[in-house]
Amino acid sequence: RARHDIGRSFAGLLFTDRENEGGGYNRVLGPDFQWRPSEADQVTGQFLYSSTQTPDRPDVATEWDGRKLDAGAGFLSWLHTSRTWLWRTTYEDISEDFRADNGFLPQVGFRHGRNFLGYQFFPKNFFLSQLEPLFVVNWWWERDGDTLDRRLYTGVQFNGKLNSNGEVDANFDSIRVGE
Numbered sequence: 001r002a003r004h005d006i007g008r009s010f011a012g013l014l015f016t017d018r019e020n021e022g023g024g025y026n027r028v029l030g031p032d033f034q035w036r037p038s039e040a041d042q043v044t045g046q047f048l049y050s051s052t053q054t055p056d057r058p059d060v061a062t063e064w065d066g067r068k069l070d071a072g073a074g075f076l077s078w079l080h081t082s083r084t085w086l087w088r089t090t091y092e093d094i095s096e097d098f099r100a101d102n103g104f105l106p107q108v109g110f111r112h113g114r115n116f117l118g119y120q121f122f123p124k125n126f127f128l129s130q131l132e133p134l135f136v137v138n139w140w141w142e143r144d145g146d147t148l149d150r151r152l153y154t155g156v157q158f159n160g161k162l163n164s165n166g167e168v169d170a171n172f173d174s175i176r177v178g179e
Contacts, residue, residue: 008036014048016102022055023066026101045076052099071095071108086118086132096143110148114138118157130159150174 003012011033018026030048037043049072056066077090096109118134138151155169 010034014046016100018101020055020101022057022064024053024055024057024064026050026052026099028100028102040080040082042079042081043077044079045074047074048072048098048100050097050099052097052101069097069099071097071099073098073100084120086116086120088114088116090114093143109143110140111143112138112140128158128160130157132157146176147174148176 001012001014003010011031013031014028016026016028020026028048028050030046032046033044035043050070052069054064054067054069057064073092073094075090075092077088079088080086090113092112094105094108094110098105098108115137116134117136118132121131122129123131133154133156135154136152138149138153140148140150142148151171151173153169153171155167157165157167159165
């Protein structure tokens with residue numbers, strides 16, 4: 001991993017290589033960045049390309065048949081934080097053939113969008129020191145457009161005296177199970 005700071009921002013490059021017995025390998029390469037155009041805003045991204053050759057070991061796993069997989073993955077996020085407003089919008093796209101053998105990637109072949117909006121209040125002379133109503137839209141879908149999981153929720157987070165904190169939400173979920 002190489003990283004170069006540019007003021008409060010940075011640009012970087014990631015490369016991993018894993019060689020396996022049986023002739024297999026996994027190589028991942030791509031840039032990442034964080035751009036801070038203001039004190040309140042932060043844009044973060046990562047775009048990766050993976051090249052994978054599975055080992056020729058069908059005796060261990062049927063998908064290890066020596067196949068070649070080349071694919072991409074991307075992540076982009078915009079975070080805004082001020083004293084009162086907080087919002088984040090995130091988009092992630094991971095191709096079905098993307099592999100990252102040196103990392104933790106439990107699922108591939110999906111797109112994910114998330115939007116968060118919160119507004120903070122700071123009550124005076126009250127048990128609560130911070131109160132934040134929030135609204136979140138979280139959506140996962142297959143690359144062909146079929147919904148995997150959709151979650152909408154609204155709620156409130158709070159911090160109070162005696163180091164207390166909590167969150168109460170109302171969730172509306174739609175989760176695909178099987179076909």
